Amino acid sequence: MLGAGGLIGADRAQGGMTMPDLGQVFDVLVVGGGNAALCAAISARKLGASVVVAEHAPKSLRGGNSRHTRNLRALHPGPTDVLTESYLEEEYWDDLLRVTKGKTDEHLARTCIRASQHAPGFLRECGVVFQPSLSGTLSLSRTNAFFLGGGKALVNALYRTAERLGVLILYDTEVQHLDVEDGFFKEAIVSYRGFPNRIRAKSVVASAGGFQANRQWMREYWGAAADNFQIRGTPYAQGTVLKDMLSGGVQQVGDPTQFHAVCNDARSPMEDGGLAMRLDCTPFSIVVNKNVERFYDEGEDTWPKRYAIWGRLIAQQPDQRAFAITDSKAVMNYLPSVFPPMRANSIRELAGMFELDADKLEKVVADYNAAVQPGSFNGQELDGCRTEGLTPPKSNWARKIDTPPFIGHPMMPGITFTFLGVKVNDKARVMMADGKPAANIFASGEIMAGNILGQGYLAGFGMTIGTVFGRLAGEEAARNVRN
Secondary structure: OOOOHHHHHHHHHOOOOOOOOOOOEEEEEEEEOOHHHHHHHHHHHHHOOOOOEEEOOHHHHHOOHHOOOOOEEEOOOOOOOOOOOOEHHHHHHHHHHHOOOOOOOOHHHHHHHHHHHHHHHHHHHHOOOOOOOOOOOOOOOOOOEEOOOHHHHHHHHHHHHHHOOOEEEEEOOEEEEEEEEEOOEEEEEEEOEOOOOOOEEEEEOOOOOOOOOHHHHHHHHHHHHHOOOOOOOOOOOOHHHHHEEEOEOEOOOOOOOEEEEEEEEEOOOOOOOHHHEEEHHHHHEEEEEOOOOEOOOOOOHHHHHHHHHHHEEEEEEHHOEEEEEEHHEEEEEEEEOOOOOEEEEEHHHHHHHHHHOOOHHHHHHHHHHHEEEEOOOOOOOOEEEEEEEEOOOOOOOOOOOOOOOOOEEEEEEEEEEEEEEEEEEEEEEEEEEEOOOOEEEEEEEHHHHOOOOOOOOOOOOOHHHHHHHHHHHHHHHHHHHOO
C-alpha cells in the first residue's frame, strides 16, 4: 500500500506543474466526488488502503448534488444536541413505506435506517458541523439533522478530511469506462484534464450519481417533456458510469422513469439552481395546470413526506407547467421564495399575469372555497381542515382563498436524481446480472439508491443512503483488498 505522504505529495502536484503518478496500482478507486464518494474514500483510507478519488467536475464545482444539500434523516432513540424527541426504526420504516408505496428492498432499507443513527457522529468526525434543531415551516426538527453552512460546508469538510488522511483527489477526471471481466474490475479508462489515461486499482467504488443531467437519455423515457426539466444539482450527472456498468454485466435496479423531483420556480436556471429554487407553498395553495385544472390533493400529508412527488406530478402536466394559487393569509406558512411571488388584487388579475383563462380560474377558486369545511387551521401538522365534494379533494390545510392580495407562484419540475441504478447487497457489493456478487466492485449514493427508493422520497434520505452506503462500500472495498 502507498503511504499517506506519497499520496499527499501527488495531490499537491496537481497545482499544475507536475502530473500525479497514475502508473501505480491503488488499493481503491472511488468514482465520483460527492458525499457518498467521500464517505467511501475516507472509510477505506482509515482502514489503511491507498485511495484515489476521480471527480468529473473541476474543483470549484466539486461535490455533485451534495453541494446543494442541507440535512440528513437520522434514527435516534432520544433527544440529541441537534434533534428533538425520538425517531425510532418502525416509524422511520413506516414513513419510507408510505412514500415508496412498498417499492423498496426492506432488508437494505432497514440496514440503512439502523445505520443512520451513527451517520451524524461519523460526519462530525470528518469535520462536519451541525446546527441546533430547527422549528418552523420545515417540520423536521425531530427527524433531520442540518449541516451548519449547508452542503458546501459539508463537502469542504469531507474534502479536507480526505486530503489530510492522504487520499489522492483528481479533479476534471471523467471515468468513461470500467474494464470488468467476469465480475472482476481491472482498470478504469479516464479523461484526466482532457487527456486520455487509465487508473488501475484492486477495488472500485462507484459513486458517480444518476443520469438526470443527460437530456438525451431522459428523452428515452419522457420524450420532449425532458427538455422542460430543471436540473437542480450538478450538470455533470450524465450517467456515463451507470450506463457503462449496466452494459458491462451489472444487474439493474429501479424504474428508469422514476426520480426525486420537486416543484421549482419556473423562473429558475435550467441547471445547478439548488435548494433555493424549490417552492414550498403547495400545501397552503391550490395548484392548477395551464388548462386551469387541479390535478392532485395538495394537502395529502406533511410536506417533508410529499414535497418530492410534486416534480413528477408537474412533469406529467401540459408543457410541464403548474401554478400555485393562494392569498395573503398563507405567506407566513411556508419558506419565502427566491423569486418574488406574483401578487394581484383579484383572481382575474392573477390569471392574466400567468396567461391563464380568467373565467376558469375564478370558477376553480370559487368551487374550492365553497367546498372548504370549518376547522382549526394548523400549518405545523395534519389539521384535518379539508374540502368536501371536491375532486381531487384537499385533505388538510384547506382554507378559503379570499383575502387579497392574491398570491401566485409559477412552477416547473426540478429533478434531483434518477432512481435507475445498480443492484447491491447489504455490504454495498455490486450484484452481476447472473445473480452473483462482483469480486471487487462496490457502489454507494445515487447510483444505487433505487434499491431502496422505488418511488417517492423522504426529506434528507438521499444523504442518509449516501453516508451509510458510502461508509459500507469504502470499508468493504478496503477489506476486500486486504483479504
